[in-house]
Amino acid sequence: MEDKKNKSALSEINGVNQPESISNTVAKNIQQFRRKQPSATELIDSICSGDKIALSRAITLIESTNVNHLTKANEVIQGCLPFANKSVRIGITGVPGVGKSTFIEAFGKHLTSLGKKVAVLAVDPSSSISNGSILGDKTRMEELVKDENAFIRPSASGDSLGGVARKTRESIILCEACGFDTIIIETVGVGQSETAVHSMVDFFLLLKIAGAGDELQGIKRGIMEMADTIVINKADGDNISKAKLAKTEFNRALHLFPAKKSGWVPKVTTCSAITKEGIDDVWQIISAYLEMAKANVYFQVKRKEQSQFWMLETINEQLKTRFYSHPDIIPLLESNKKAVQNNVISPFAAAQILLEHYYK
Incomplete structure (x- = not known):
């Protein structure tokens, strides 16, 4: 009775013990699964058999900044190298807001409808303050991401020049070994990454929009000299006439630049990624370029210089x-x-x- 009087009102009594919310067996299996990392040989075999999960794991490995991962990453790249170099590499750039993601989705869906296997390596800008990156390209390409013949891999740009992911070049090799015959590289579009992307692709496509003061920017030498074709996007609705006018202006500007080593004369065309109008024309231009570049051996020479x-x-x-x-x-x-x-x-x-x- 005395103990009951002296006991504090804040004291607790023993309640009912809660049952375990997680099965120990399941937790153990998950831990073992996480610890088990595939060997380099297993990754190579899986990638070459078309396994997208293995491809994603290998790209994560080569993007790692952990020096302990470097040897394994190099082994995977070396093992995949004999199965690479069998694709068309297309670089796509343009200022933010030009519609790169929408265009790539429409273009990618068109290519898969032709029986192509498309891999998209999208480089997302990293914050200079927090070092974070949204990596939202899969969300913006919701139709293409569901396509069995497509693979989308967003990567943070990190601190590499102009926003080009440090390991994009190696990722191309892995995607080619996985059976993707068309590799699309989307740049950040901040004006500095284009040189790096140009040095790893066969065809360089510049996206522009009309009616936004973009025509004058397009006449700047740097980016225009690198472009193999200029595509004026958002040529729909009330913007069609503006797009046609921009096409004429860009055609005039292209005549001011020296001829390309490949012998190719850059083209200007219009399209709408929303209505899909003009998307096939873009592929026809790329196909014509590839046919010409392979015929005069420029394609092979450029690949060797890039390596x-x-x-x-x-x-x-x-x-x-x-x-x-x-x-x-x-x-x-x-x-x-x-x-x-x-x-x-x-x-x-x-x-x-x-x-x-x-x-x-």
Whole structure:
């Protein structure tokens, strides 16, 4: 009786024990499944048999910044290389809002209707503040993503120049080994990534819109010189007449540029990704280019030059990664950062100290 009086009102009494909400057996199976990673040989075999899940896992592996994954990633790429180089690589760029995703979906669906197998490697911009990326291309291409003959892989641009994903070139090899005969690479469209994309594709397509002050931008030399064709999108409704006028202006602008090494004369056409009007015309232009480029051997020469270029780029990338991940450099880099900020040492002298220390 005394104990009952002295007991606090906040005390708890033993209640009914809740049953386990998760089966221990199921949890154990899930843990074992997660721990089990396919070997490089298993990934290669699955990719070459057309397994999209294995393809996605392999791309995730090669995109990893973990240095422990590098050896396995290189093994997978090397194993897939003999089955690659059998596709058409198309780069598509344009300013944000030009309708790249809508166009790619309409274009991709048209290609799959022709019996093509289409892989879309979409590069999403990463935030310079949070380093995050939306990766919403699958959501915007809801029809194409359900197509059995299509594969869509969004990747964050990270800190690579102009928003081109660091491992896009290797992803192309894996997609080709998986049986995709048409590879589409969508750039961020910020004006800097085009050079990198141009160095990994066979055909470079520039999307434009009319009536938005875009005509003058289109006359700038850099992007226009790289484009193999200019497609004026959103040529529908009240915008048809504006699109036709823009087509005439771009045709005039193209005559100001020197002839291409391939001998190809860039074309200008209009289309509507919404109504699908003009989509087949775009494919006909690409087909005509491929026929000409393969006939005069430019196609093969360009592929060889691109492979050499990406060998050198990979060396640069690996040197950069190894430098910043070196255990002796990490603390030394931080101390030199502070010294530079406090004007104790110049940025150039600090860089020289770090490099000399790295190469010791």
